[in-house]
Amino acid sequence: MNRPTSPLRRRGAVRLLLASATALALVTGCGSSGDDDKADGAKGSAAAGDQGFPVKLTSAWGPGEVKERPVRVATVSDGDTSIALALGLVPVITPDVEDGDPVGEYKQRALDKLGVDKLETYDDSDGTDYEAIAAADPDIILGMNTWDMDADHAKLKPIAPVVTFTDKKHADTLTWQERLTTAAKALGLTGEAEKVIAANRAAIKDAAKTHSVLKGKTYTYAVVHPEQLTFMSYAEQDPGVFEELGLRKTDKAKNYTATKNGVSLENIDQLEADILLVTYPFGDEGLLSASELENNKLFKSLDAVRGGNFTVIPSDNLLSSSIAYPDALSASWVVEELAPLLAKAAEGKK
Numbered sequence: 001m002n003r004p005t006s007p008l009r010r011r012g013a014v015r016l017l018l019a020s021a022t023a024l025a026l027v028t029g030c031g032s033s034g035d036d037d038k039a040d041g042a043k044g045s046a047a048a049g050d051q052g053f054p055v056k057l058t059s060a061w062g063p064g065e066v067k068e069r070p071v072r073v074a075t076v077s078d079g080d081t082s083i084a085l086a087l088g089l090v091p092v093i094t095p096d097v098e099d100g101d102p103v104g105e106y107k108q109r110a111l112d113k114l115g116v117d118k119l120e121t122y123d124d125s126d127g128t129d130y131e132a133i134a135a136a137d138p139d140i141i142l143g144m145n146t147w148d149m150d151a152d153h154a155k156l157k158p159i160a161p162v163v164t165f166t167d168k169k170h171a172d173t174l175t176w177q178e179r180l181t182t183a184a185k186a187l188g189l190t191g192e193a194e195k196v197i198a199a200n201r202a203a204i205k206d207a208a209k210t211h212s213v214l215k216g217k218t219y220t221y222a223v224v225h226p227e228q229l230t231f232m233s234y235a236e237q238d239p240g241v242f243e244e245l246g247l248r249k250t251d252k253a254k255n256y257t258a259t260k261n262g263v264s265l266e267n268i269d270q271l272e273a274d275i276l277l278v279t280y281p282f283g284d285e286g287l288l289s290a291s292e293l294e295n296n297k298l299f300k301s302l303d304a305v306r307g308g309n310f311t312v313i314p315s316d317n318l319l320s321s322s323i324a325y326p327d328a329l330s331a332s333w334v335v336e337e338l339a340p341l342l343a344k345a346a347e348g349k350k
Contacts, residue, residue, distance in 0.1 A: 055186050057161055060168045061153040064161045066140060069188045074138035074160065076128050076152060079145025079176075081119070082329030083183045085110040087192045093136035095124035104318045106333035130155045140186060144179040145327065147171050161186070180328040196328055203332040204244045211343040215246035219342075220253075220273040220304075221313075223320075224286040224293065228262035231255075231270065241323065241334055245342065247275065268298045275345045276304035279313040279320040308349030311341050 057064035073089050075081045078097040084090070085107065103111065111117070122132035128148060133141065133156065141156050143149050143164040149171070156162045163186040165171060174182075177197050184193030208214065219242055221233040233242070233249050234256035243249075250273045263270050278293070280286050290312065293299055304310050313320045319337050322330040 053188065055188070057163060057186060058166050059153070059162065059164045060166060060170075061149065061157075061162075061164070064157065066161050066163075066186050070138075070140035070186070072136070072138045072140075073187070074133050074136055074141045076133075076141065076143045076148070076156070077145040079179070079325070079327040080142035080183070082107070082327040083142055083144060083180050085114070086180065086196050086328040087184060087187065087189050088114065089187070089189075090114055090116050090119070091142075092120060092138055093133055094119050094121050095128070096121035097124070104322075104330070106318075106322070106330045109333075110329060128152050128156070130159070134159045142183050144174075144183050163187075176327045176331060193328075200331045200335070203335045204241070207335050207339040208245050211245065211339050211346075213343055213346045214275075214339075217247050217274040217346050218250045219247040219275040219277060220250055220271045221277045222263065222271055222279075224278065224280045224282065224288055226282050226285050226287060228287055229265075229293070231261045231263050234258065234261050240326070241331075241338060242342075245335070245339055247342070265296060265298060268296070269302065271299075271304075272302050273304055274309060275342060276302065276310040277313050277342075277345070278310070279315055281315040281320045283315075309345050311345040313338070313341070 053066060053068050055066040057066065072092045073084050075084055075091045075094045077095060081091055081094045081097075111119070120136070122129040128151075130152075138160045141160050141162045143152065143156070143162050146152070146164075149162075149164050150168070153162060153164065163183050165174070180193050180196060181190070184190050219233060220231070221242065223230045223232045231253075233253055235249065235253040236257060237249075237253075239249075252270050252272070255270065280290050294305075299305060302310070313323065315321065317337075318330075319334065322334050323338070326334060
């Protein structure tokens with residue numbers, strides 16, 4: 001989801017990011033025979049569908065309708081771009097979330113599969129660029145992964161039907177699978193969404209089988225934020241990929257919640273687990289640098305650290321942000337990248 005203040009994602013990127021290219025065959029779309037100009041301007045933007053139209057849309061901001069199969073798809077967040085790419089569609093316009101940085105590996109794989117060098121983008125420094133989206137002449141706008149729909153919907157709806165949440169709370173609560181499925185229905189690609197979800201399940205199942213050393217091991221996942229060292233794997237935290245791979249939370253997880261999750265250096269023993277994971281997504285803006293934390297005497301005294309059962313989840317390749325905000329494009333890639341790191345930490349020092 002797009003929460004621009006968080007460096008867990010590049011500016012303007014969305015929560016939630018694929019069925020990885022190792023497991024998912026992306027379907028390259030073709031244009032509508034009834035509108036050659038639109039089809040030429042939206043290479044790969046329409047794939048063979050699997051349902052009838054019109055499709056009724058329900059949202060927290062009012063109803064809508066997709067009268068016929070969309071050809072030209074616009075997105076308002078990186079997560080929505082991921083949905084389009086995972087379904088084999090090339091958006092006609094997307095926010096410039098890379099901001100000059102290299103494209104993440106999972107997205108590059110999808111672009112390569114679709115034969116696309118670069119996406120058409122708009123500058124989202126000041127939010128959604130409605131004029132740029134209107135100029136791209138989309139048939140539909142995907143807004144399943146944004147926190148800005150309250151401000152955006154009234155200005156986007158006159159441009160094209162907007163696929164978004166049925167309840168404003170869903171901006172934070174929907175899974176990437178639910179976001180993908182909702183968007184796919186409006187695009188006439190429900191069957192393709194099912195393939196993406198199935199590919200992710202298969203990737204997790206295969207990784208768990210390959211790395212059986214993870215089964216039953218406890219884990220703690222800590223994130224160094226600017227204001228605190230955060231116990232991220234608290235009891236009610238969505239188990240996500242860690243537990244899908246066979247890990248389980250420690251008994252200490254019950255001491256923490258979404259609003260009470262800071263760990264002081266004096267209580268660093270709260271991080272103890274069979275496997276200890278830490279990430280530094282804020283770099284120099286974090287409360288502690290990697291060297292400051294990892295050279296701390298109390299931290300070094302943890303059994304997980306002394307036994308070699310500690311590892312850092314990288315952020316420069318977007319792995320930590322993709323764990324925090326999984327979406328239709330990054331989910332299987334996360335499994336591919338994360339499982340070997342976890343297995344190595346589980347095995348410890350040899």
